[in-house]
Amino acid sequence: MQFVHAMGGAHGAIGHDPTGVKGKQIAGQTIRRVAGFARPYRAMLIGFVVVLLLGALLSLVPPLLFRQIIDDAIENRDRGQVHLLAGIIVLAAFGEAALAFIERYWSARIGEGLIYDLRVKLYDHVQRMPMAFFTRVQTGSLISRMNNDVIGAQRAFTGTLGSVVSNTIVLATTLVAMFLLEWRLTLMALALLPVFILPTKRVGRKLQALTRESMEHNASMNTVMTERLNVSGALLVKLFGRHNQERDGFGSTAGRVRDIGVRSAMYGRTFFIALSLVGAVGAAVLYWVGAQLVISGAITVGTLAAMGLMVVRIYTPLTSLTNARVDVMTALVSFERVFEVLDTPNPIADRPDAVTLQQPKGRIELAEVTFTYPPSDDRLASLQTETAAPEATGKPVLRHVSAVIEPGQLVALVGPSGAGKTTLAALLTRLYDVDTGAVLIDGTDVRDVAQESLRASMGVVPQDPHLFHETVADNLRYARPGATDAEMEAACRSAHIHNLIASLSEGYNTVVGERGYRLSGGEKQRLAIARVLLKDPAIVVLDEATSHLDSENEALVQQALGIALQGRTAVVIAHRLSTVTNADLILVLDQGQLVESGRHQDLLAADGLYAELYRTLVRNEQRSPAESAV
Template sequence: MSMGGMHGGMGGPGGYGRTLRQDSSVKDHRLTPGTTRRVLGYARPYRVQIAWFLLLVVVAALLVVATPLLLQRIIDDGVAHGDRRLVVVLASLVALVAVGEAVLTLVQRWFSARIGEGLIYDLRTDVFAHVQRQSVAFFTRSQTGSLVTRLNSDVIGAQRAFTSTLSGVVSNVISVVVVLATMLALSWEITLLALTVVPLLLLPARRVGRRLAGLNRRGMELNAELGNRMTERFNVGGALLVKLFGAPEREEAEFAERAAAVREIGIRTAMSSRVFFAALGAMASLATALVYGFGGLLAIDGVVTVGTLVAFAGLLGRLYGPVTALSNVQVDVMSALVSFERVFEVLDLEPLITDAPDAVDLPPGPLSVELDDVHFSYPAAGQVSLASLEGLPSAGTRTATGGPHDGAARSPEGGNGRIGHEDGPEEPDGGAGPVLRRPDEEVLKGISLRVEPGSMLALVGPSGAGKTTLSTMVARLYDPTAGVVRVGGLDVRRVRQASLHAAVGVVTQDAHLFHDTVRANLLYARPDASDEELFAALRAANVEPLVRRLPDGLDTVVGDRGHRLSGGEKQRVAIARLLLRSPRVVVLDEATAHLDSESEAAVQLALDTAMEGRTSIVIAHRLSTVRKADSIAVVDAGRVVEQGTHAELLALGGLYAELYETQFATQDA
């Protein structure tokens, strides 16, 4: 038996070389009821292609005995009798079988690719669409890397259930049955002798398989840590932090330490694999020696022919690989099903915010905004996320998702983005971080406010008072725990989200831009806008001259999160995007809080344009904004404690007067 045959039998779709990469612990995993039925549901559109694929796998499996049997005939009927014509004919058949197997392999691969890539497309689009419908609370908790893994690794793992795993199981089962039947028909004595070696193959396979599973699991963990470190250091925010506070020597030493751990685990994995295959090769050589030794004696005695002996050697190479692979078939199947289960886990997470079955569009014209006795507590983690997406061992000790107080949305790099964070300007090192809220802690406690169409309401109050949380209610990023939020006289829970988001525009203190061109970032708000309309919006946002000076104008790439622009420039581009959307209600969440005086003045001019003629809710920190407001609501500890105009509230001598003295008086001077 050749070593090439041995490795060839193990390297195919169901070969043991692949099962070594699986974690054998999954075989004891209890699947969620209904998983298999749902898997079959995804397979249903491909049932005809799967049937053809399996038919080809069966035919290919049946061909495994053709070549050894033809070699037997060549030796016994051709060479032994000097029949040249028969030798040529049978040798030609061997060549035809080889060509046939190659063609079958190509056709199998075509069906496998069609089925596999189709399943990947179906699963990815379903997961992406479902994740897009999740509330902001979901993204405040979930690790971006974990979500990407569900869309990549787990989806691909699930796809293997219908390609490599399914074909491997079918092919290996048929190969073992056909090869054993053929060997028994040729000589039951040699067959029994050959089978005595099987335990010597399976025992090291299982032992080394478990060891390799552990090494591979640890290797994946170490590689993930190394990847996370590179991601954190290579994005703009991380690179800036390293430049300001890091030391290159320390960074290089820590990276080298992690890279060394990856190197060492890779060496151990490679050596364990090589030891296993070396042992397997030794067992194969032992089996070959036994077959030729015992079979050679039988051939001398005339019990079997020389051709039969040669056929046995060929069949042996096609038996041990499938037998070894089938010894771990449960791990293969469960690994694929567990991948499906992890995908279904995301698909089964119900979005916190959904459209009502009878949802309607907002009425045309100017819109009022009303909050009627609104109470709110952030939802518990189990309502909006999955522990497996948060990188947490369990949900037992998790707090509520904090929305704006909980770090808001994750950035694409996996760091904490910010949506309306109320805890003041972000420090260079990330600051102290947002305040987490318990699920039983009320953030809003009976807020009642009304903003008439076309008027402005300013929200002021201490940090953490609930101002940003209150503003998120209007855009329906969250629903109130009790009470009603109305826009245009309609409960926002009865309004289609697409209609609400088209009518309500939000500008946060850290506006996000995609790593794309200025044009693409603007068109995100209105894909059909012309260049003239884009420049009109930029002009209104007081940023047109800057864009025209950029190297490629509208086609200039703004960089990761817009970092190639200054803070004020980025804010003005975001305001231009808002103006393109032309919302009827504008929510401004301290949109100039982190800017220098010059940038703040430029952005404020753009904001004035954005608010003109629109119903506006502004979380204000500038005296000029507060003074021009039609009404000011002072929020403290989740309640509106004062409301009126600037002059009225100053005369009242309450919390607003204190805020004026500490926050606004210097602006007045």
């Protein structure tokens, strides 16, 4: 069996970099972790090695039988023995072909299964990482790590490592047989190794269509990763608590990639098996005809003929094994890069005893909250941008902030740019964890609440809402997958977006385009409001962004917001006079500290920072309704 062909598959070959691994040692921990991922395939691996051994032994049968034909059957002019031995040789060739087919299937199942396991595990791990991870890593580098390096790891396991095992078995069995037949010719054959040239490998045209299909599936998977794992997409996944559904959906696509990979591998192996079978049968016929000539007195070769057949079996394994260490070290680099991502700790994880919020009322308490953006993690320097995220200055963004928001209250967060308004909103949904103090929902620290439960109780409308490259209905049902068409339409009517959706070419089945590019800013905002209404949360966190909308869209968004906030606890980063003046409670932040709190009239009477900000806001709105900024 030519195992070097067997592992070709549809993914190509691994490049070698001898200088890149010079002097490096194989890490025992990496080997153990690779073995851990291979554990589910242990039975297949054992069967795979057994099939390799049986195939290697079976491939020795034809040369030995040819020797028997020449030295015994021909010598005794026994035509019946010639017919029998020739028939056995043909059967051995078919048996070897069958074993090669089984070997290829198992190698493909192991390799593609490993890709599936690594991809789903990586995707699930990364999309659960805190927002600080996504604000620092480069999306392209992350996707390359999750795609190319995973494939490289699969090749390392079933290609390079498998090739070493296969070549070792073939080489050992063949050399033993050759030494037993004629040790001097064996040594001479080994001496010819430096001048041996490896034959060029070819791939059949039948693989082209499957390869294209595999590339399309990979492109589809990369699209999902690009949308879900950038900052906006990851934020949306977290806010709606859809990690498990994301994992399952991604796993479905990855499963199709796995299946097409197995089919590609089997078609490729069938191609090479056919060539090997034709060659084996041709050799059997050739020796059978030659034996008739020997019986007639023309040829008397036995051991030499057998050696001639065996010698071609040692050059490819020997050539491959001369670079085995470099090949293995190069291959393990992919595993190390994959493990580097998997080993990235997630500081925001559910505690073992995390509770579930039961019918949340929406009471929020900030108890001496102090927060500093976490520093960059050097362990993932190769994935991160060259400079640290701008918010990670090492200085507290919020300092000793305390406030109580009662159920159903509308609370406006105001303050100069950089005061900490957006950061405070992010702490409510536990996108980050506080350094000291606590954020409590209905009297429970958010760190003690299961994240899925916490985010199920909250609805967030960011300043720039993110829409996936899917239909309007799919984007709406992201908030509540089981929502009926009637419930979805009711939410859209409340958000003043139904008529617009109904006018689209395919209505709710219209694809909105990447990041919702087919919709205007106001339309995207109203669709995001409808999505929150469909979710029906107890708490709404809103970055009220109307500053860049035209007057018509602004009015529609304000009407939609009025409905969205009814009967819910609302925390609004205020940009509009109406929001500020109508708020039940105004929290004024400055340089990370809560400097004032109260109702509009009381704060105006105090003539502090709020009064100054309010006067600026009045001037801005009198000058241009689209230029408000608090």
